[in-house]
Amino acid sequence: MHKIIIVGGGLAGSLSAIYLAQRGHDVHVVEKRGDPLQENSASADPLSSRAIGVSMTVRGIKAVLAAGISKQELEQCGEPIVGMAFSVRGQYKVRELTPLEGLFPLSLDRTAFQRLLNKYAAMHKVKYYFEHKCLDVDLEQKSVLIQGQDGTLQHLHGDLIIGADGAHSAVRRAMQSGMRRFEFRQSFFRHGYKTLVLPNAAELGFRKDLLYFFGMDSQGQFAGRAATIPDGSISFAICLPYSGAPSLSSHNRDVMAGFFSRYFGSLPPASRLEMLNQFIALPSNDLINVRSSTFHYKGNVLLIGDAAHATAPFLGQGMNMALEDVYVMVSLLEKHGEALAPALADFTRQRKVQADAMQDMAIANYEALSNPNLIFFLQTRYTRYMHKKFPRVYPPDMAEKLYFTSVPYDQLQQIQKKQNVWYKLGRVN
Ligand SMILES: Cc1cc2nc3c(=O)[nH]c(=O)nc-3n(C[C@H](O)[C@H](O)[C@H](O)COP(=O)(O)OP(=O)(O)OC[C@H]3O[C@@H](n4cnc5c(N)ncnc54)[C@H](O)[C@@H]3O)c2cc1C
Secondary structure: OOEEEEEOOOHHHHHHHHHHHHOOOEEEEEEOOOOOOOOOOOOOOOOOHHHOEEEEOHHHHHHHHOOOOOHHHHHOOEEEOOEEEEEEOOEEEEEEOOOOOOOOOEEEEHHHHHHHHHHHHHHOOOEEEEOEEEEEEEOOOOEEEEEEOOOOEEEEEOOEEEEOOOOOOHHHHHHHHHOOOOOEEEEEOOEEEEEEEEOOOOOOOOOOOEEEEEOOOOOOOOEEEEEEOOOOOEEEEEEEEOOOOOOOOOOOHHHHHHHHHHHOOOOOHHHHHHHHHHHHHOOOEOOEEEEEOOOEEOOOEEEOOHHHHOOOOOOOOHHHHHHHHHHHHHHHHHHOOOOHHHHHHHHHHHHHHHHHHHHHHHHHHHHHHHOOOOHHHHHHHHHHHHHHHOOOOOOOOHHHHHHHOOOOHHHHHHHHHHHHHHHHHHHHO
16 A cells, blocks of 8 residues: 555546545545535635536546446536537537447536545545645655645655646646756647636527537637536637737727627627626636656656646647546556556656647647638538548548547547548549
């Protein structure tokens, strides 16, 4: 049995805690926010409008169910998704997807899912240090320095430290300064985002079983995504550049009213006004891409989830990959008889390739969604037609595989590359 300290009790950290506690390890989680299971807790970060909705695809669902979490309880945190709707000049083009492994992706209420994970972690007697922030990590001593809200400092020592503390990871920072030849690259997307929420999605004409995409007709100005969540509301991620008009820094109500009329013109004026008011009041959030050359240090420290490979949500895979990381980590511990050093080395070997492929695809999708590219729809139609006509040589629709299977990301990337070659040939012909 190992004593394991997990920094970050978000999605990846809490799922890791459940798996590891089940395997008999002594698990301690340090989380800077409050306890999500407490009423009125400070668990949801008021500044991060990311807290509202995420889509969980089949690889994420599998990782959660394999931890013994009930399918029924998971499904209560979300709505099944059967397709995507792209808004172009006020009209929706709907693309239905066919399930391949008998599971539907879920449009999740992030807070409800976080609570579910915390409930299971509590059942497995995981010890949480809520409202404690990790300040530093000693990679050799395998200890973390944490600070409570009252300023009290303490050291926690373990056999393994897991950094599940998100895109701005303190554990990764310690690896950057404490490891030789640790390479790290951080870049920001041209767009940031704000999340807006409207109640009564059905009354506004939104189907709860579709994911909505906006901005394909915006000349690269704007990319948006929306999904309903189980309380019946719909959350919109509005991605805009930081400067110009319209932009995240536009406080001119007329400019932004024009923006909402143009892209959400089918909504009633009262709903657009509500969106405008929320937009003006909310702070913006950055979209960041983080690449690290390794995810581990000896058998002492491991990075998972966004701490290892944060990216923008244009592929909707950050959480899914984070949850899959956990599943892979536990499988490798099992494979190596719980020996930490070989399991962690294997983790970097397997997951770095997958993380690079996932991030490359997310960036490519960002380019497609944030550039004027109506050919996108023709390309999709062409792909489906070609696969139907020549199923043995022409690869299937990548989006279906992405949402409905757990095919490794590097294989999906190969499919995408093959389709691009075929597509170019098709265009030349
Ligand atoms: C707008 C938006 C939409 C998205 N939509 C999707 C989607 O549809 N599907 C999808 O798969 N992914 C989506 N993502 C990505 C997804 O949110 C992340 O990939 C996912 O949250 C990563 O989980 P994590 O547990 O690794 O990190 P996080 O969720 O960031 O959790 C990190 C935890 O660590 C804690 N923490 C941080 N620093 C410290 C510290 N120093 N000490 C103690 N605790 C600390 C934080 O409070 C937090 O609880 C989206 C992201 C954004 C921004």
